[in-house]
Structures are given as structure tokens and as C-alpha cells.
Amino acid sequence: MVRDITLGQYFPGKSFIHRLDPRVKIVITFVYIVFIFVASNFEGLLTMSALILGVLLLSGVPLKQYFKSLKAILFVVIFTSVLNLFYGGGRVLWSWGFVQITSGGVSNAVFITIRIVSLILFSSVLTFTTSPTELTDALERIMKPLKLFHVKVHEIAMMMTIALRFVPTLLEETDKIMSAQKARGADMESGGLMQRIRGLIPVLIPLFVSSFRRAYDLAMAMECRCYHGGEGRTKMKVLHVSGLDAVAAALTLVVCAAVIFCGIYFPASLH
Amino acid sequence: MNDKQVGTKMDYIKADNISFSYDEPEIEEQHEVLKGVSLGIRKGEFVALLGHNGSGKSTIAKTFNAMLLPSGGKVYVDNMDTMDESVLYEIRRRVGLVLQNPDNQLVASIVEEDVAFGPENLGVPPADIRRRVDDALKAVEMYDYRLNAPYKLSGGQKQRIAIAGIIAMQPDCIVLDEPTAMLDPRGRTEVLNTIHKLNEEQGITIVLITHYMDEAVQADRVIVMDSGNILTEGTPQQVFSQVELLKKHQLDVPQATELIYRLKAGGFDLPDCALTIEECVAALEPLLNKASLGETYADH
Numbered sequence: 259m260v261r262d263i264t265l266g267q268y269f270p271g272k273s274f275i276h277r278l279d280p281r282v283k284i285v286i287t288f289v290y291i292v293f294i295f296v297a298s299n300f301e302g303l304l305t306m307s308a309l310i311l312g313v314l315l316l317s318g319v320p321l322k323q324y325f326k327s328l329k330a331i332l333f334v335v336i337f338t339s340v341l342n343l344f345y346g347g348g349r350v351l352w353s354w355g356f357v358q359i360t361s362g363g364v365s366n367a368v369f370i371t372i373r374i375v376s377l378i379l380f381s382s383v384l385t386f387t388t389s390p391t392e393l394t395d396a397l398e399r400i401m402k403p404l405k406l407f408h409v410k411v412h413e414i415a416m417m418m419t420i421a422l423r424f425v426p427t428l429l430e431e432t433d434k435i436m437s438a439q440k441a442r443g444a445d446m447e448s449g450g451l452m453q454r455i456r457g458l459i460p461v462l463i464p465l466f467v468s469s470f471r472r473a474y475d476l477a478m479a480m481e482c483r484c485y486h487g488g489e490g491r492t493k494m495k496v497l498h499v500s501g502l503d504a505v506a507a508a509l510t511l512v513v514c515a516a517v518i519f520c521g522i523y524f525p526a527s528l529h
Numbered sequence: 530m531n532d533k534q535v536g537t538k539m540d541y542i543k544a545d546n547i548s549f550s551y552d553e554p555e556i557e558e559q560h561e562v563l564k565g566v567s568l569g570i571r572k573g574e575f576v577a578l579l580g581h582n583g584s585g586k587s588t589i590a591k592t593f594n595a596m597l598l599p600s601g602g603k604v605y606v607d608n609m610d611t612m613d614e615s616v617l618y619e620i621r622r623r624v625g626l627v628l629q630n631p632d633n634q635l636v637a638s639i640v641e642e643d644v645a646f647g648p649e650n651l652g653v654p655p656a657d658i659r660r661r662v663d664d665a666l667k668a669v670e671m672y673d674y675r676l677n678a679p680y681k682l683s684g685g686q687k688q689r690i691a692i693a694g695i696i697a698m699q700p701d702c703i704v705l706d707e708p709t710a711m712l713d714p715r716g717r718t719e720v721l722n723t724i725h726k727l728n729e730e731q732g733i734t735i736v737l738i739t740h741y742m743d744e745a746v747q748a749d750r751v752i753v754m755d756s757g758n759i760l761t762e763g764t765p766q767q768v769f770s771q772v773e774l775l776k777k778h779q780l781d782v783p784q785a786t787e788l789i790y791r792l793k794a795g796g797f798d799l800p801d802c803a804l805t806i807e808e809c810v811a812a813l814e815p816l817l818n819k820a821s822l823g824e825t826y827a828d829h
Contacts, residue, residue, distance in 0.1 A: 270676075389639065390638055391637060391638060391639055391642055419636065419637060419638070420636060422638050423635065423636060423637060423638040423679075426678070426680040427632055427680055430680070471633075472630075472632070472633045475628060475630055475633035475634065476633050476634065476636070478596065478628065479626075479628055479633065479634030479636075479691075480636060480646075481596065481621070482594060482596060482621060482625065482626040482628075482695075483621075483625075483646055483647040483650060483694060483695070483698065484618045484621050484622055484647060484650040484651055484698065485646075485650050486618065486650065490652045491649055491650055491652060492648075492649055492652050492653060492654060492655060492658065493645075493649055493655060493658075494641075494642065494645035494648070494649060494655055494658040494659055494662060495642075495655070496655045
């Protein structure tokens with residue numbers, strides 16, 4: 259049951275999006291997310307949505323998976339859009355007492371919905387098409403300038419790598435401990451919230467103890483393999499910026515320019 | 530045992546009268562895990578290190594690659610002192626250590642990236658790392674799994690990945706600390722076959738710490754440790770023929786050896802020692818033939 263939790267789900271493939279340099283992908287995703295908020299009218303936002311649709315199709319990841327990731331935040335989307343229905347001016351469409359829905363409210367709600375959905379889809383594209391190791395590797399390189407401010411960039415990336423590596427191992431272990439405690443008569447599924455939380459203690463304590471043992475072992479194994487920090491370390495996979503990345507970057511520029519253009523030449527639709 | 534002649538020029542790893550005790554402030558009486566042990570491991574040799582839990586066999590293995598430094602005496606690897614910090618990484622590169630739990634020694638979430646971890650630490654150029662990783666994975670017959678996630682593999686496969694991670698550093702010697710203790714019989718066979726293949730084909734020195742007697746039987750030399758000392762050493766033949774000595778220290782002997790030993794004690798005329806099932810069969814066959822012949826004669 260715990261195993262259903264998926265983190266950083268990656269779908270291997272050879273699409274245009276998969277082959278982009280992970281650093282470029284991260285930067286582009288970041289730029290797009292910023293521009294989703296820069297877009298202040300429907301024209302701009304729809305340009306971005308059209309682009310997302312194109313990217314989704316290009317990624318070669320089954321569209322079902324994207325719907326799944328949207329389903330996870332369905333509640334947030336409904337909540338914010340319903341809330342937005344009641345704000346904004348314009349023609350009154352429906353009213354009940356002091357509660358009224360206006361045309362401005364409706365367009366606000368639609369706008370926010372598109373915004374959140376685009377946001378989720380963009381970040382999903384990144385995690386679906388980039389392996390966790392590629393991601394940490396790219397982050398390490400992107401953050402490299404921070405070394406000047408004594409940020410331990412290599413150590414942070416190493417921690418992320420190890421954390422990702424041990425997620426499935428620890429989930430499996432949690433499952434095992436839960437079964438073992440249930441076999442000893444532990445009750446984890448009944449009672450109120452407090453009782454359930456208390457019921458988790460017999461799971462958490464063995465999990466912690468074994469994690470420390472694992473940490474000790476892993477540290478030793480790493481030292482046996484000559485690990486001594488990021489100093490003088492090389493990488494098997496060298497990241498290359500290719501023509502594909504240039505194309506992607508150019509496309510990004512065009513879309514961003516379009517969004518800015520829309521912002522200037524069309525009257526803002528939101529108030 | 531300490532006055533025994535050890536440390537010839539041929540020895541690749543040489544432990545010279547080493548002692549070791551763990552610092553445990555809460556225990557007043559310091560527990561000495563190693564009490565002046567001397568031994569030598571020759572290049573290309575396959576040595577099995579036997580002993581109980583707490584006999585000091587794991588501790589001595591960790592002194593071989595400077596994970597632990599002896600509190601008395603010296604350990605030399607290819608004439609380099611393990612105390613010398615300037616050659617620390619050279620020693621660890623040459624003497625790789627594989628631990629018991631395969632899950633706890635894999636670092637990366639993709640097999641080939643885990644194998645690359647060692648050479649990456651050594652600062653090997655990227656193209657070379659690629660080649661070493663491919664070679665190492667082929668050597669342990671896990672090349673087809675290079676893009677898999679370790680948690681989806683079996684215990685034996687994970688342990689072979691751990692071995693590949695060491696091989697990628699191009700070591701002279703691999704020390705394996707009970708590598709099969711957590712594996713099922715199939716995984717054990719896979720790992721043992723891999724180690725033997727590396728020893729025979731690539732000439733890598735193997736120190737196998739184990740408490741499975743049938744694994745020790747396949748070694749060139751067996752060293753038996755008991756409470757911080759070497760109890761006995763020699764070829765499997767020499768060691769396991771000392772059944773009384775091993776029994777006195779609550780150590781097992783291989784089943785085949787045990788059977789022959791008991792039959793001999795029962796007055797049967799048998800060779801001194803049999804280590805494998807085949808040897809045992811060969812030893813018993815004449816006896817059985819004689820017996821059945823006797824019966825046939827009796828029938829007539």
C-alpha cells in the first residue's frame with residue numbers, strides 16, 4: 259500500500275524533450291513558469307497553453323499520466339476557481355442574497371484554472387522526461403556559482419541522489435515493519451486521529467533505527483570506494499548542450515516574446 | 530601463533546602483529562578484538578577467513594583497506610603502510626571491500642551510475658569511466674541490467690553490482706565481508722561463481738570472509754580465527770582434517786568431512802579427509818562396493 263506513492267516519476271524515452279540537456283530543461287521550465295504568471299490576459303496565456311499541448315504530445319509520455327498528475331491537484335483547482343467565481347466586476351450573472359457571480363468572476367476562474375493546470379503540466383513534463391540522477395546532476399551544475407558563497411553544492415546534490423536512491427528501499431522496509439507489527443497485534447487502522455498517530459510509533463522507531471544502521475553502512479561503503487567529497491571528482495556522463503537545446507531555447511524566446519506582445523497590444527482582461 | 534614466520538617478500542597484504550580494540554567508554558574493561566595477529570595474503574590467492582561472530586574476522590578485514598587502523602602493529606598493502614595518509618586512497622583503490630548487506634552499499638538509483646561512483650571519486654576521465662563501467666558490468670554478467678534501478682534486482686544481483694562497483698576501480702584485491710549471508714541459495718551461487726571467475730580470469734586476489742564451510746572449501750587457503758587470534762591456517766585439506774580442534778571451538782566442518790570423520794571414528798577404513806560431496810562419494814564407493822559384494826557372496 260505504501261508502494262503506491264511515486265516520487266519523481268520518470269518515463270524513459272528518446273523524444274525531442276528527453277534528449278534535451280537537463281540543465282536547459284530546468285532553466286526553460288523555470289522561465290515558462292515565470293511567464294505563466296507574467297501572462298496577464300487570455301491571449302498570452304492561451305499561447306502558452308498551446309505550447310504546452312505541443313510539448314505534451316512531443317514528450318511521448320502517455321497523456322494518461324499527465325491526467326493522473328492533474329487529478330492529484332484537482333481539489334486545489336476546484337477550490338481556487340470556485341473562490342474566484344465570486345470576485346471581479348462586470349455583468350451580474352446570478353445572485354443569491356449578497357453572493358453574486360459576475361462575468362468578471364467567471365473569466366477570473368477560467369483564467370486561474372488554465373494557469374494552475376499549465377503550471378502542473380510544465381513541471382510534470384520536466385519530471386516525466388528527466389531521470390532523477392539527471393536532475394540532481396543538472397542542479398549541481400546550475401548551482402555551481404553558489405560555491406562562491408560557500409554553499410556546499412556537491413554535498414547537496416549528493417544528498418539528493420542518496421535520498422532518491424533510498425526512497426523505494428525505505429518504503430519497502432516500512433511495509434515490512436508494518437506487517438511485522440500487525441502480526442504482533444499492533445492496530446494501525448482504527449480509532450481517531452490521535453490514536454492512529456500513536457499507532458505509527460511502533461513503525462517509526464524501528465524504521466529510524468534501521469535507517470541509522472543503513473547510513474553507517476553506506477558511509478563505510480562510500481569511503482571504501484574512495485569517496486572524499488566533490489574535490490577532484492569526475493563524472494561518467496558529461497552534459498552536452500546540442501543543437502536541439504538551441505532550438506528549444508529559441509522556441510522559448512519566441513513564446514516569451516509573444517506573451518509580452520500580447521500583454522502590450524491587447525487590453526488586459528482581468529481587473 | 531604470533532611467532533610464526535609470516536611476511537615474506539611475496540605477500541601483497543601483510544599484517545604484522547596487529548591488535549585492535551574498539552573505544553567504548555561505557556565499558557571499563559577494554560575489549561580487545563584482535564590480539565596480535567600476523568598474516569600474509571599473496572597476490573592472486575583465494576583466501577577464506579573463517580570464524581565466529583566476534584572472532585575479529587570482520588575487524589581484520591577492515592584494517593586491510595585502512596577503514597580501521599590497528600592500535601598496535603602495522604598493516605602493509607603492497608609495501609604501503611596503511612597508517613600513511615598520503616597513500617590512503619591508493620590503498621582503498623587497490624583493496625576493495627564488499628559488505629554484507631547489498632542494499633546499503635549502492636549509492637545511485639541507476640545500476641551503471643552506481644558502478645561509476647568509484648572511478649568518479651578517483652577522478653578518472655569520463656570516457657575511461659564509461660569503458661571501465663561496461664567492462665565491470667560484463668565481468669559480473671550484469672551488463673544487460675545497466676539501466677535498471679537497483680531496488681528492482683534480486684539480492685544476488687545487487688551484490689554483483691556492488692562487486693562491479695569495486696572492479697571498476699581496477700583493484701588488485703577484493704575483500705568480501707560475508708557477502709552471501711543475506712542471500713538465498715541461488716544468489717549465493719551467483720556471487721560465489723562471480724568471485725571465483727574474477728580470481729581465475731583476472732587474477733584478482735580474493736579474501737572471502739564467511740561462516741559457510743562449503744564456501745571455504747573452495748578456497749586456496751583457509752585461515753580460521755577465534756577470539757582475536759589465528760586458530761589455524763592452511764589448505765582446506767589441512768584445516769578441515771583437524772576436526773577435533775574445530776569442534777572444540779564450536780566451529781563446523783563441511784558435511785562431507787563430518788560424515789567421513791564419524792565413520793572413521795566408528796572404525797571404518799577411510800581416507801583422512803574429504804571436503805566435497807564428490808570426494809566423499811569417491812571415498813565411500815569402494816567401501817560400499819565391498820559391502821554389497823560381501824552381501825552377494827553371503828546370498829550364495
